[in-house]
Amino acid sequence: MSLDLTMTTHPAISAIPAADWDGLGDGNPFTSHRFLLALEESRSVGTGTGWQPLHLTIQRGATMLGAVPLYAKSHSQGEYIFDHAWAQAYQRAGGRYYPKLQATVPFTPATGARLLARDPAIRQALLAGMCQLAERGGASGVHVTFCTEAEARLGPEAGFLPRLTQQFHWLNRGYASYDDFLAQLSSRKRKALRKERQRAQDFGGRILRLTGDDLRPAHWDAFWAFYQDTGSRKWGQPYLTRAFFDRLQQDMRDDVILVLAERDGRPIAGALNFLGPEALYGRYWGCIEDHAFLHFELCYHQAIDIAIERRLARVEAGAQGEHKLARGYLPVPIHSLHWVRDAGFHRALEDYLQQERAAMGSDIDLLTEWGPFRRADRV
Structure with a gap:
């Protein structure tokens, strides 16, 4: 990180000025300061929930340039892009999977920016910063879920593995x-x-x-x-x-x-x-x-x-549910990024995700063909 940039973690969103945080966002209601504050002040996240806020910011002087809604997790509940099988394999191999770091919005399977920054270089710095934080804090890895496709493309350069899953969205x-x-x-x-x-x-x-x-x-x-x-x-x-x-x-x-x-x-x-x-x-x-x-x-x-x-432009109707297909909701790719500290597990995960991406792409194509649209009108 450049010497004139400062990376800081915050155990509560209330420690970050709302105008600074929201000034980096794109209007998504779930990454808004008010939504994250509602989760924390209602005690839906925090002590005893397995979702411990650890929001990350990057500043130059008094100017906030980047931010991530970040949580230390002690389980894999409430995420909707699940890694339970990874956790079990990691622990069978003698590792400690929890805590892990999760860049996401708790209990919210909705797509949106996770690396809140205007400059791609700052987004890269946020990815690198989360890895450094995991190294220092003993977390097994970092998971950026329901991110944008543009963010997913930045991941490999920072050592993150892309994952492809799917949801059903209605497109206007x-x-x-x-x-x-x-x-x-x-x-x-x-x-x-x-x-x-x-x-x-x-x-x-x-x-x-x-x-x-x-x-x-x-x-x-x-x-x-x-x-x-x-x-x-x-x-x-x-x-x-x-x-x-x-x-x-x-x-x-x-x-x-x-x-x-x-x-x-x-x-x-x-x-x-x-x-x-x-x-x-x-x-x-x-x-x-x-x-x-x-x-x-x-x-x-x-x-x-x-x-x-x-x-x-669209309706995102949440996780799962092939019954949505008959009602005009089509399968769309959902992106996430994953990095684990253990090099051997990282390589195994890379092989698995490569196969999963190919299978998921085929599933999306097949489900689209099964959709209710007239053949000439299919996207």
């Missing part, structure tokens, strides 16, 4: 309406989705979209019940605390759209979305009553409606 081709989108699908798929939406909307209530000052504490009380139900079934216990949603109401209500289903004046299901400059990010869903296709309506079809109305 300038549609004026949902019917415009349906017109690009095969006749059979088009009819199936119209029928699905009709059945979902016939659940006996109404669907609301709430954002900004329309959101009230009672809405978050209802959504907390939905989130607890989903979290207990998926993860054993929810990752986020109730206080996190209070922070959303306080500091980020203009960044979210809560889609609620009400029956007899009572919320029975909901899907929480975050707004970015170019994308809508579907994050959490839950319900206290089961109704046919209501999950698909609130999470996927309503998200498409919102993206069309707001002229957003």
Whole structure:
């Protein structure tokens, strides 16, 4: 690192001025200072969670030039680009996989910049700095997950191994309406989705979209019940605390759209979305009553409606789920970078990732062919 640059770690995002941090970002809601602060001050991350903040910054004098949302991890939960098998192999070989360093946004499988800097040279310095930090602190390695493709291309020069996984995203081709989108699908798929939406909307209530000052504490009380139900079934216990949603109401209500289903004046299901400059990010869903296709309506079809109305380029609907394919969400590559201190394990990982990338590329091509679009309209 240049002698006039200073690299610093911060055990809390509150130690970093919000204007300095956000001035390096691209408007992504999840890497915003307010989102990361909400995670920390609600105690969703921090002591006892296995996510210990260790944010990295690079400064020249008083000017912040680069930053990374960074965490020391004592497990591999809540990451969505999983390395459990790597951890087991590492430990079987006699190594200690945890702690490791994770450059990401906790519990958030959404793509976005992780190396917050304007200058590519500063991004390289951030990668090198994380490796130095791992060496000094005894971490097994560094993992940069859900990064941009441009960041992934920088990784090999810094000794990082690229990994390719996939998600299903809906891509807006300038549609004026949902019917415009349906017109690009095969006749059979088009009819199936119209029928699905009709059945979902016939659940006996109404669907609301709430954002900004329309959101009230009672809405978050209802959504907390939905989130607890989903979290207990998926993860054993929810990752986020109730206080996190209070922070959303306080500091980020203009960044979210809560889609609620009400029956007899009572919320029975909901899907929480975050707004970015170019994308809508579907994050959490839950319900206290089961109704046919209501999950698909609130999470996927309503998200498409919102993206069309707001002229957003895409919808990112979260991790996993090949059921999204039939609803117009296509497989897209997701990038991450990985570096481990142990040279032998690094070489083995390099071989594995090379094979995985080839297989993943084939899977993406095959799934795209299986998609609902008419052949002439496939991307």
